[in-house]
Every structure is written in structure tokens, then in C-alpha cells.
Amino acid sequence: MSAPTVTDGATRASVPAAPRKPKRRVGRGLLWAFSALVAFWLVAPALVVIPLSFTDKQSLAFPPTGWSTRWYENFFSDPTWAASLWSSIQVGLLTTVVATVVGTAAALGLARLGPRGQTLARGALMAPIIVPVIVVAVGTYALFLRFRLLGTLPGFVAAHTVLALPFVIIPVSASLAGLDRRLQDAAAICGANRWAVLRQITLPLVAPGILSGALFAFVTSFDEVVISLFIQSPYLRTLPVQMYGSITRDTDPTIAAAATMILVITTSLVVVASAVALRRIKHAR
Amino acid sequence: MPADLQSGGASITLRGLTKHYGDAVAVAGIDLEARPGEFLTFLGPSGSGKTTTLNMIAGFIDVTAGELLIDGQAVHSLPPHKRDIGMVFQQYALFPHMTVAENVAYPLKQRKVEKGERGRLVTAALAAVGLDGYDARRPSELSGGQQQRVALARAIVYSPQVLLMDEPLGALDRKLRDTLQLEIKRIHAELGTTFVYVTHDQEEALALSDRIAVFNAGRIEQVGTAEELYDAPETVFCAQFLGESTLLQGTARPDGGATLVEGPGVRVHAGRGHHSAGAAAVVVRPERITLVPATDDAPAGNAVRGRVTEDVYLGNGRKLQIELPDGSAGTVRETAAARSACRSGDEVWLTFSADDAVVLPDDGASAPTAPVAAGAAA
């Protein structure tokens, strides 16, 4: 955008540049204002929960008039809330492991397929992104009912893994596409068998993609509601499900505390992982 | 060069080696033998099948048909990591997440060489390529020439019997190429390994090789030493691809001990070559031709009329482009000592001895006006 303006100014050096400047400054100011507005629109709903979680009233009225940490105390002392957080973390971590392993393997396999096979297989693996979640949820419910997986940990992990897979396959495939194929040949001719090439060359070089996939897998699982609502049981209920149940029963601000914690956990994960990925990329260059 | 890096070179035998990609034929049945310890170069235009052949030797791609033996053993079913081959790639292919020392140690680790021995060999290999003291650097912190030296060290550190190089100097500038050429030649001489080297740069091929295999369209046109290829080309393609040449086309018939070739404005005797009937091309190298100012009477012996179109002074001599009777172009080189008075625009006689003329079958594939372009298009 700015390139034409720059050449413009450079080629017409004889024309005094001063009169153009204020105009440009106004334009830039408008751009900033607009960007700030969009940014606010995007994050405001999320940020509202932070002050709400520190309210001293038994209501979700915004803005809060007094402050306290009682809803956090309540969160950790109430067994249903604490248990649901623990369930979410368990399901999230297991989903991360399964989806990352399976998704990375799938991406490696996809890279070896011919163009037609790749389009087909990729389409199938990406389906969970495209098919409406509610449809997947109903189907999952029916299947889990039949196989007695409703409300079980393996059930949750299986269901979340399906949703998380595309988010692993996409970044790992992108990393693989950027990998020089000759490196694998070079390793092989140096005496490395297939497994050694995979472990010592391919995986370390696509690690940033795998890491970002793992992160997306965790986040996908951690805030999944629709399918979880269908397959929950009183014994196994993830945090978002517990929150949804809570808000339909009462307006207990504990939900705001829970939301704030989800926000903090996911955001810090993304920040840490991006920092690590950046470091790795810099290292590899 | 320390003795640890030396290896007995293995022979490589290709018999009817063929590679098809669907309907496309990349390599169309090659017969070739690299002798133990030899420096053999694959020379040929782009797309002629050099890389494909090399990759089959390395085991990166499957063989469609034919035999491939290393040291007399068929290796078709061996994966690359079991072939005991070293390879240097055009784009270096160093592992970016490892240091220089780790890169060079990589093949030794795969072979479970014990740590102390490993360190010693890595040091020796890096010293052999003139890179001592760079152990801790990452490949990204090295210049192209240095990266290729590391790649070379990585390929020789485990003393493979065979070293393959696919245009290893292709990504480097002229000057660096000359330096590294000398080093590669020296390393070859010291190691005793069989080298198979791919290039499309004929000067490089001439400078390095014991023998050169000239590739064209998936086949080998000729295999021989640089002298053999230059002095006794067996096909028009070879004559044109390697070095400069003047080509005279006509029909051949035996005449005494020599072959007489007659065509439009051409009537010459060729004393060499094995072709004495049918469509023929006579090849004469540029320094074998003497220019004589045009007179009405043809000089005795082989003489072809022409007109000088270009006259380039080269310091140590001159290079002249001549337009021949059939409109094609010939090339003549004169040393400073033997300069004629002919200049651009002059009518001349091209004279040469029958012993310097090689008669070859004219397959019609040649385009005498632009030798190198013809090579590339073929």
C-alpha cells in the first residue's frame, strides 16, 4: 500500500513534500482508529469476563461495583468445578498426545501420496472442519451409545481427537512442504535407515509445525462444547460443559472465574509456543 | 590426507540401465563401467538423464530395467543406506539443525563408530577440505563454498567405496568453482575412491575426469578420455557438445585409404573415422584449420571456401567465425604465432590435412550453426 506513495514522493522530488504530509497523517490516524475499533470488537467480549470474575456481587451485572476473589475460592472449593477443570485438563492432554501423534503420522503419509490420493485423503481428514459440529455430535452420540463410550475418558479423547486432527495435519503438512527432500536423501546415503531419517532429520525439522499442531489440538479440546454436551455424564464433564450447565441454572459469577482461567491458560500456551517456535526457526536458519 | 580416510574404490557396472516415468523415458538403456578408483564424469545437456542415472546408483529411485552392480554385486534391492556410497548434492543438503561437526559426524554415528574415533575422523575430514576450526558453526553461518566443503567432508568421512556428486559446484561462482575443482581432484587422487561426477560444464569435465561419458537424450553417446572425445569423436553430437568444431556435410564414399565426402561446395578427404558410405559429416577442430586468402585456384589438398564473419582477438590468438558454402558456420582458432592476414569480411580458403578430419555418420540431428544450443535442445 505504501510503496506507490514512496516512489511518488521520490520521483517528484522537485514538488515540495510538505503539503502532502498532514493529509497522510490524517489518513494514518484514521487507519489506527479503525484498527483499534476492530481489535476492541474482537477481544472485548473475552476481556469483559476478567472484571466480572472479580465482582463481589452474586450476579453477572457489568460493570462490577465492588471487588473480591470469592468466585475463585468458590471455583476451587466446589468439587464439581474443580473436578470439571481436572477433567478438561486430562481430556485436553490426552487428546493432544493422540491427535499430535496420529496427525503427524497422517501428514507424513499424505506427503508420500500421489496428487490424486492426496486430495482425497486430505479431504477426508479435513472433514471435521467442514461438517457442522452439531451433526458430528449427533452421530458421535449414537455411536457412543451403542459402544458404551458416553461419559467415558476414552470417549471424550476419541471425539476430541477427530476435531483436533485437522489442526495438527495443516501445520505439519505446511512444515513438510517447506522441507528440502534432498535432506532425507542425504541422510539415507549417509547410512541412516528410514526410521533414523524420520527421527533425526524429518521430525526435528518439522518440530515447529508439530508444536503448533499440538497446541491447537489442546486448545480445540479444552474449549470444545457441542460434542462434549452430547457425550457428557454426571461423572465426566469438562469445564465448558460445566459452565454451560451453570449458566442455564443460575447466574453464579464462578462461571466468569472459570472463563478467565480458560482465557489465561490458552493465551499463555499460545504465547509460549509461538516464542519457542520463533526461537527454533531462528536457530535453524 | 590421513590414511583413515582412504578407501579402495569399487567398480560400478551399468547394463541396459533404464528408467521410465510413465511413458516418458528418462534413461534409455545405458551400458557403462566405472573402474575402481576412477574419476568418471557424466557430461550432457539438461534433461539428458545424468541425475536420474546417478539417483539410480544411489538407490533414491527404482530401476525400471537393466542391471546395476557395485563391486560386482547387484544392488537393486539394497536401500541407499546399505550401499556404502557417499554423495554430494548441488544444493549442499546439509542438516540445518546440526553444527558442522555434527553434520560430518552423522554418517559415523549411523555406523556406530566409537566417540573418540569419531572425533578424530571428523577432524581429519574437515582438515582435508580446508575447514579446520569451523566445527561449532551452523550451516547457515557458512558461505556457499564452505557449505559445499562441509558436504564433501561429510561424504568422505566414512571412506565410502564410491562418491557421487551431482553438479556440486553448480551453485557457486566461477572463481570458487576453479578452486574447488582443484581440491576435488586432489582429494580424489589421495582417497582412491571411485568418483562419479555430474556436470554440464565441459571445461569442468575436461579438468577433472579420467574418463567422460557424454549423455544425450537418455543415452550415452561416447565414453572416453578427454583426448579421445576431442580428437576422435564418434558422433556429431559429441563433436559439437565437447569443444568447438567445424562441420562439413555431404555424402561419403571410400577413396583410396581415406573417405571422400562431397556436398554443396564441399569436396574433402577425411583420414579418420569409421564411416564411408551415405550421409556423412566431417568434423575438424578449430585449431587444425589454416586460413588462406581466397585465390581463384583452390590450394592443394582439403580446401573449403568461406567468408570470415567475425574476428575476435583473444590475446593469445584469434577466434574467427566463418560462413561456409551451405550457409552454416565454422570456427577457426589461430595462435598468435600463426596469425593469418584474414579479417572480418574476407573471402578465404579453409585448409586442413586429411589426418585432422574425422568422418562421422550424419544422423541429421545436428544444427551446425549453434553447437551448444543444439546440444541443449537435443
Ligand SMILES: Nc1ncnc2c1ncn2[C@@H]1O[C@H](COP(=O)(O)OP(=O)(O)OP(=O)(O)O)[C@@H](O)[C@H]1O
Ligand atoms: N520424477 C520425474 N517424473 C517425470 N519425469 C522426470 C522425473 N525426473 C526426471 N524426469 C525426466 O527425466 C529426464 C532426465 O532428467 P534428469 O534430471 O536425469 O536430467 P539431467 O541430465 O540431470 O539434467 P540437468 O542437467 O538439467 O540436471 C528429463 O526429461 C526429466 O524431465
Ligand SMILES: [Mg+2]
Ligand atoms: Mg541433473
